[in-house]
Amino acid sequence: MPEKVIIIGSGPAGWTAAIYAARANLQPLVFAGRPKQTPSIILPGGQLMLTTEVENFPGFPEGISGPKMMSYFERQAVRFGTRIVTDEGLNPDVSNPDDGHSYKYQDCKSVDLSQRPFKVVGEDGKVFETHSLIVATGATANWLGLPNEMRLAQTGGGVSACAVCDGALPIFRNKELAVVGGGDSAVEEATYLTKFASKVYMIHRRDQLRASRIMQQRALSNPKIEMVWNSVVVDVLGDERISGLRLKDTVTGEERDLPVSGLFLAIGHTPATSFLKGQLELDEKGYVKLRDPGRSFTSVEGVFAAGDCADTIYRQAITAAGMGCRAAIDCERWLADQGIH
Ligand SMILES: Cc1cc2nc3c(=O)[nH]c(=O)nc-3n(C[C@H](O)[C@H](O)[C@H](O)COP(=O)(O)OP(=O)(O)OC[C@H]3O[C@@H](n4cnc5c(N)ncnc54)[C@H](O)[C@@H]3O)c2cc1C
Secondary structure: OOEEEEEEOOOHHHHHHHHHHHHOOOOOEEEOOOOEEOOOEEOOOHHHHHOOOEOOOOOOOOOEOHHHHHHHHHHHHHHOOOEEOEOOEOOOOOOOOOOOHHHHEOOEEEEEOOOOOEEEEEOOOOEEEEEEEEEOOOEEEOOOOOHHHHHHHHOOOOEEOOHHHHOOOHHHOOOEEEEEOOOHHHHHHHHHHOOOOOEEEEEOOOOOOOOOHHHHHHHHOOOOEEEEOOEEEEEEEOOOOOOEEEEEEOOOOOEEEEEOOEEEEOOOEEEOOHHHOOOOOEOOOOOEOOOOEOEOEOOOOOEEEOHHHHOOOOOOHHHHHHHHHHHHHHHHHHHHHOOOO
16 A cells, blocks of 8 residues: 655654644654765754754743754654654654664655656665655755864854854854855855854855855945955864864965854755656755745645755744645645545
């Protein structure tokens, strides 16, 4: 018997879709993804597994750690009958988030959407058939891939890839911070950080920004932003907390240290959709194209998308969760139209 719905992804979008689908009696099957380092770290639970403090998700007045919040999402989905593809079957015990159970979760390796039911292939080669599919694979923030950068990002040491998410944290207030990047989103992040920081250095490998003219003007005219041209970060300094950056001049090759109390990467995102190429319509950057903005329908009927893999603008946990809810409701109604309940 084909599955009614398979969900790929276990971030806020995937688990929310699973909660709604499970409560609608669709017994969803989730590919939660294998932990990996590529060089960005990708974990079951998604991007929030890389953040220590989530302060903007409603319902947690004191804030909550990203991994803890995602373990709550997972347990809530499983409570209503969600199954998860693991190396050892479909019903893992998720009651203890720290027992390493998620290391047995599998990636979805490929899909065949050219025939119905759709075929979804796990890492071990096992093929699942399904009437519908929800893609919620996220978009990974790009990191530099430096060991100290990743260590401090994962331990709340003042390194982040999301200014809107983390900029307001007390550790960054009235401090000198750095943003790496030169595009529109780097200017947006740097400008946002000037609300809290005493100064923001924008570190860029060239001698002019890639950003649009209007955004360049915004950065260059902001008295709190100082440009650091022709520079790349070769190391992040500090033990428990970031204390500075080692910079290399891209013209002279000279190295120097820049003291800062926070580092924000703004060098783009990579949607985790390469396995969908040729199956589903993607945009030029790899984001899943939605047929109708505000809904979750994709180019293939019966395939729905949710979260950051289909969102180039907001990329927040709450918006991803909202999109997961939409996808599950759209999916449930579409299945009902096909006579599948
Ligand atoms: C450092 C950092 C801090 C952040 N802090 C905040 C914050 O404080 N508040 C906030 O609202 N937002 C924050 N964000 C943004 C937030 O994390 C994302 O917007 C949100 O996680 C997107 O959810 P998602 O479900 O779409 O994707 P993700 O969370 O990225 O989850 C995608 C999931 O898909 C899985 N996956 C990918 N490919 C496959 C495959 N082939 N097979 C199976 N599984 C697969 C991955 O393993 C992952 O579990 C932060 C982001 C970063 C990088």
